[in-house]
Amino acid sequence: MNCARLQQVLDAHIDGELDRATASEITAHLAECAACATLRDQRLALRQALRTEAPYFKAPATLAPAIRRSLEHASARPAASVNPPEINWRAGPTWFHAAVFATVAALVGLISGHWLAQPLPDYPLRDPAVASHVAALAPTRQLIQVASSDRHTVKPWFQGKIDFAPPVKDLGHEGFVLMGGRLDQVADKPAAAVVYQVRKHVINLFVWRATDRAPDAIATSSMRGFSVTTWAADGMRFAAVSDVDARDLSRFAQLVSAP
Secondary structure, rough: OOOHHHHHHHHHOOOOOOOOOHHHHHHHHHOOOOOHHHHHHHHHHHHHHHHOOOOOOOOOOOOOHHHHHHHHHHHHHOOOOOOOOOOOOOOOOOHHHHHHHHHHHHHHHHHHHHHOOOOOOOOHEEEEHHHHHHHOOOOHHHHHHHHOHHHHHHHHHEEEEOOOOOOOOOOOOOOOOEEEEEEEEEEEEEEEEEEEEOOEEEEEEEEEEHHHHHOOOEEEEEHHHHHEEHHHHHHEEEEEEEOOOOOHHHHHHHHOOOO
C-alpha cells in the first residue's frame, strides 16, 4: 500500500467498505506514514463536523403515503401513445433564431469568463488547516519532527523532503518562539508545518505550494473556536492556526510575511 493508492480508497476504508486484507494493509501504512495518518484524521474530523454541525431536516410523516398514492395513481393511468408527433426535419432555424442563439452564447461566455477570472475564495482551505492543527495536537501524534529554536536548523531540515523552501523566521523578540517543524498535509496537499509558541499557545504555520489563484492579502477569521490567518506569497500559500487571540495571530502573519 502506497500513499497514492491509500488516498484513492481512504474514504471507503473509513466507511468500512473494504475487504479485511485491504483494510489491514491500510492500517499498517497509516501506522508508519505520518502524512497519510494526518489525512485520515482530517477526514474523521470533517465527518464529525458534518454530523454535529450540518443541519438535519426530518421528512414529515405524510411524505411516504403521498409518494405511494402518487405512484399508484400513475400506474393506474393508461399508457401514453408511443407514436411521437411528426416533425418537419427539413425546417431549419431562421436568421432571427440564429441571432438570438449567438447573442445568448456571447452573454454566457462573457459571464463565464468574468467568473473564472475572479480569485478563488480562500475559505475552503481553512477548515482542512484547522483539522490538521487539531490532529497535530493529539496525544498520539508528533507535533514536532525537528525540535529547535534555531531557524538555521529548522529550515534546512525541510530540504529534500518537500519541493519548496518554507520561510522560517526567528520571532522570539516579538514573543513568538520558534519550536521546530514537521511535515504535514492540508487538503491532500503536502505542507510544511513550522511550529511557534506564544504565551503557552501553539501556532501551526502551514505552508504549501500554490496551485491555484490565491488571494495575496492577509485575512483572519474564526473557525470552530480557532483563529485562522491565510495569505499567499512567492508561489506559496500560508495558513496560521491557533487558539490565540485573532489580533495576535494577525500580527504573527504580518511578521512572517514581512520582507
